[in-house]
Amino acid sequence: MTFFSHLRKAAIATAFVLGATAVHADEQYFPLQSYRVGPYAAGGTGFFGGFIDYLNLINIRDGGVNGVKLTWSEGETQYEVEKGVEVYERLKSNPGIAAWNPLSVGIAYAMIDRITDDRVPLITINHGRTDTTDGRVFPYVFPLLLNPYSETSGIVNYIASKEGGLDKLKGKKIVVLYHGSPYGKETIPIYELLSQKYGFELSQIEVPHPGNEQQAQWLTIRREHPDYVVLRGWGVMNPVALKTAQKTGFPADHIIGNVWSNSEEDVIPAGDAAKGYTAITTQASGEQYPVVQEIVKTVYGAGKGNLEDKSRIGSVYHNLGIVNGILNVEAVRIAQAKFGNRTLTGDEVRWGFEHLKLDPARVEALGAKDLFHSINVSWDNHEGDGYVTFQQWDGKKWNVVSDWIAPDWKLLRPIIEKSSEAYAKENGIKIRTAEDADAVVSN
């Protein structure tokens, strides 16, 4: 907030006091480190658009969460770490912060120490630093629904199911084409490990950020002649990959996109080259889900919709933003049930996230049946066992081509714990217990 807006707030507060009508409504605030310009604007506008649309829906339809109004303000980061830190410093002094949602691994990394000191949750839905799944070491960081390792496991399991079983992976060749950023590199070790475990040949190729030139990489791929290419892209890298694949003669239906290569914005610019391309997702696209319908009716009907281009309603990023809104709001609601219907502290919201259990029945009650499956977060599992599904692009829209699939969490957990325990040791962090998680700071 600017100095002037503080001044303005102070003036308004004074006016209230003088008028002796000091009714202070409870508010819960979401600071948004959004990005609406730059190479990743498509992801940013869709995701933050969906998030804001859902917060608006709760305010307009329900008058907030149990009467507590939801507020937010935005700061532009352009997906750059320095700008993200600046926006964090700018917005962190606002009262009643519920959680941070930067949607950038780089910014999230820079914030881990800071938000841990502040005792405010940091949500990295479907991305983030994998070992933050271990709530014993990272009390305030939540890679909700799907951490990068689970995504990898889901993709490998899907390829195996196409080939007829995990034992059929032996001798197959998979190329992972990844974005040259902390996000892109996060899965390098886990692909290595799965390749050793299942005996498939693996080659991992980096595309430098932002990825608008990939001729060399795809020529290498053609030389290596893999059975599948996993596209671990982001932003402009994805359509370029699909177009270059077509140019070098690699079939689109053997390219599997990861969770940040699965949107309409990734395939539409690639035109025909994207037909048959398959990608993993945690939330289906389309606007037929009741919650999306209500947003169309209530929020866009009132002229308060956040997306400029209405045709993007129900797109993958928009729906992810809505799911992210549901998870944030439900965490606040769960925390309110314990601490009271008032403005909560960051630590109380953290407790809410650690008890964020939405079974399929509750998901249906929220109007999100088939939009996403379920979530089951606990104090030590900050991911919450999200399910994935696969969708194929037919040139016009995404069609779901698989059931909800569970990643191999049992296999991944020991690797995650090893990494988080090493981090704890390096940084002198005491490993938390269940009792520590129940001690909540309420002021």
Next chain:
Amino acid sequence: MAVQALDAARLPIHWQKLALPAALIAVAYGLIPAYASSYLVEAILLPFLALSLAAVGLNLLTGYCGQLSLGSSAFMAVGAFAAYNFNLRVEGLPLAATMILAGISAAGIGVVFGLPSLRLRGFYLAVSTLAAQFFVQWALTKFGWFSNDNPSGVISAPHLTVAGFSLDSASGRYLLSVTTVIGLTAVVWRLVNSATGRNFIAVRDNETAARVIGVPVLRTKLLAFAISSFIIGVAGVLWAFTYLRTVEPAGFNLDRSFQILFIIIIGGLASIRGAFLGAAFIVVFPLFLSRLGAFVFGGLFDSGVLDMSQRIVLGALIIIFLIAEPNGLSALFDRLRRRIGSRSS
């Protein structure tokens, strides 16, 4: 310009010229730690100090010695990653030693990439320093050892302690930054007023003439690369350890090199004050514009539109400033001071 600089160097130091820096130092140590908000320190002063120091370093090379370089952010990266590794791998190494070793590592790489300057000049040299930019980023990404095999290639800053005192708080990191910047700036200030500084200027203004009067041109150029890279390397440590507290190789990309070059062009070449004025313009001004834009138009447009319009305003202002005073903000500042001086007398 050269004649002016030589004259200045021959004259005794004007002590009254030190009044302003002394006042600034008093503010830096007295007022700011006591009164500044955490936003001012973390989001404005820390990046400002690190970039100012990098600009002082580049100004030594480009402004004083005339060697155009686009490798600044590579040298910052070398400094940051060297400091991280020295701190990680040498037990009990004091912070000051870590920073000096990091600077020396950057200086070493700087000299290597300065070698083409013996044959190349101007734009050709700039292009060859691009090699440093790409090579360093490639090496840091390619070899996981540099980032201690972190899968994402991101390093996190260690805890900062000096003589048992923790400097992890915002004000601690600020004091570390400001002390380093003042110390190194003082060294550079002495250097440019010494015989070596005059050699730099001689090489810049006319290399052949410099050689004729007996300036060791090769040694001077390499020395400029070494000292400049040392300072930029330490600036990289400040950027990584005191400001962001986390760094990935891509954070030190070509954009950052351009940013530092623009700082010294806008601030004023061959002027220490220019490096600080330029950094203030590049770091603080966009934030000011963004806050102003958000305050005035915040309700009307979304943050993307505001950000785009800020860039247009900033670009236009840079053009206006440079037309008004091609020698940069530093010269503009002098002109203003002279005008105010003549009016009051």
